[in-house]
Amino acid sequence: MTIQLKIDNAGRAQNDPGLVPLVGLTRAQLRDALVEHAGVDAKKGKMRADQVWRWLYHFGVTDFDAMTNVSKDLRAAMKAAFTLDRPEIVERLISVDGTRKYLVRLSPGVECEMVFIPDVGRSGALCVSSQVGCTLNCTFCHTGTQPLVRNLTAAEIVAQIMIARDDLDEWPTSLEDRKLTNIVFMGMGEPLYNLDHVSDAIDIISDGEGIQIGRRRITVSTSGVVPKIKELGERTGTMLAISLHATNDPLRDVLVPLNKKYPLEVLLNEIKQYPGLNNSKRVTFEYVMLKGVNDSLAEARELVRLLRGIPAKINLIPFNPWPNSPYECSDWDTIEAFADVVNRAGYASPIRTPRGRDIFAACGQLRSESVKIRASERKRLEREQSEGEPSQA
Numbered sequence: 001m002t003i004q005l006k007i008d009n010a011g012r013a014q015n016d017p018g019l020v021p022l023v024g025l026t027r028a029q030l031r032d033a034l035v036e037h038a039g040v041d042a043k044k045g046k047m048r049a050d051q052v053w054r055w056l057y058h059f060g061v062t063d064f065d066a067m068t069n070v071s072k073d074l075r076a077a078m079k080a081a082f083t084l085d086r087p088e089i090v091e092r093l094i095s096v097d098g099t100r101k102y103l104v105r106l107s108p109g110v111e112c113e114m115v116f117i118p119d120v121g122r123s124g125a126l127c128v129s130s131q132v133g134c135t136l137n138c139t140f141c142h143t144g145t146q147p148l149v150r151n152l153t154a155a156e157i158v159a160q161i162m163i164a165r166d167d168l169d170e171w172p173t174s175l176e177d178r179k180l181t182n183i184v185f186m187g188m189g190e191p192l193y194n195l196d197h198v199s200d201a202i203d204i205i206s207d208g209e210g211i212q213i214g215r216r217r218i219t220v221s222t223s224g225v226v227p228k229i230k231e232l233g234e235r236t237g238t239m240l241a242i243s244l245h246a247t248n249d250p251l252r253d254v255l256v257p258l259n260k261k262y263p264l265e266v267l268l269n270e271i272k273q274y275p276g277l278n279n280s281k282r283v284t285f286e287y288v289m290l291k292g293v294n295d296s297l298a299e300a301r302e303l304v305r306l307l308r309g310i311p312a313k314i315n316l317i318p319f320n321p322w323p324n325s326p327y328e329c330s331d332w333d334t335i336e337a338f339a340d341v342v343n344r345a346g347y348a349s350p351i352r353t354p355r356g357r358d359i360f361a362a363c364g365q366l367r368s369e370s371v372k373i374r375a376s377e378r379k380r381l382e383r384e385q386s387e388g389e390p391s392q393a
């Protein structure tokens with residue numbers, strides 16, 4: 001059963017395109033913006049930026065007048081240049097299991113989805129999108145059927161967290177009894193093809209005087225963009241997840257076509273170099289269970305063999321179907337037998353229970369109806385990304 005709630009700000013006017021969103025600038029960018037557009041004296045730029053920063057990310061204010069320790073003149077100058085409006089929530093669905101899915105309109109015709117999954121352990125994870133659509137075409141993934149619309153900006157990535165915090169009533173930031181404790185970049189898109197913006201967003205989310213979600217509680221999942229993996233670790237210090245899904249190249253070439261460019265051996269060697277890896281900072285390997293495709297016991301044993309020597313966690317994900325998907329989920333007995341082999345090799349509870357299936361919010365089911373960009377623009381992005389260069393679109 002799905003409950004659809006009425007949303008307070010549904011139908012609210014889109015942000016005034018002339019105003020710059022203040023949420024999503026790094027500290028340095030915020031200081032520069034205040035000096036350039038709000039008349040702040042350069043010498044006082046850092047101090048003012050620190051003040052405003054706290055209002056934005058500790059208190060989550062959406063009104064400049066709430067910034068009570070900021071002078072009236074500066075508030076007026078900020079109002080004329082910037083906006084604190086959040087992107088519009090177009091749809092908000094709550095599953096029977098408490099999972100919440102949001103469809104967010106970032107700009108006219110551009111929408112992304114994000115999902116809040118409560119009670120993962122003693123915590124709650126927000127699954128955020130890094131792109132609208134994806135240039136990669138993993139055959140089991142619904143997002144992969146949608147052409148890339150565009151990369152999200154850092155502001156748009158951070159806005160997803162702000163919206164979830166608004167909805168969960170989690171302002172000001174508190175370190176106790178939080179509902180939203182973890183962020184996973186496992187929504188739409190390939191984060192390593194948008195690393196500059198993902199990295200800026202992570203700097204903002206993890207800042208100790210704002211949202212305060214530590215880097216160890218942020219996981220970035222990649223289908224295996226080898227040239228960017230080490231850079232991800234160096235720039236963000238976050239946890240790494242790899243969408244593995246197969247234990248041999250011929251099958252992975254089909255399921256995750258990027259494997260043709262970066263085959264298993266190359267990928268696994270690169271993962272071993274991930275900065276800071278040890279038994280308390282393990283790589284998560286995601287393995288989607290596809291009936292009759294990758295779910296044999298021989299493959300379970302091969303999985304264990306392949307990961308030997310890498311501090312790893314294994315997540316077996318029951319396949320979540322979508323309309324006309326070409327695969328079926330493995331039978332439960334098969335998943336348990338597979339998990340048994342993995343368990344006996346020392347990996348604890350590897351099956352990830354599907355969440356939010358009734359509202360189509362589970363892994364790989366995300367897909368927005370955003371309008372497509374011009375074919376020429378899409379080709380340019382796809383070309384750049386296939387060359388392993390992140391695009392700034």
Ligand code: SAH
Pocket residue numbers: 140141142185186187188189190191221222223241242243286288317318319320321322363364365
């Ligand atoms: N592009 C990145 C992050 C987004 S996908 C990546 O591929 O890692 C997030 C996770 O959901 C990945 O592990 C992906 O393989 C998995 N996934 C995609 N479609 C799925 C489906 N239909 N059922 C279960 N898991 C799926």
Ligand code: SF4
Pocket residue numbers: 134135136137138141142143144145187188189190223243
């Ligand atoms: Fe893109 Fe990840 Fe889906 Fe593959 S699994 S199509 S990389 S979002």
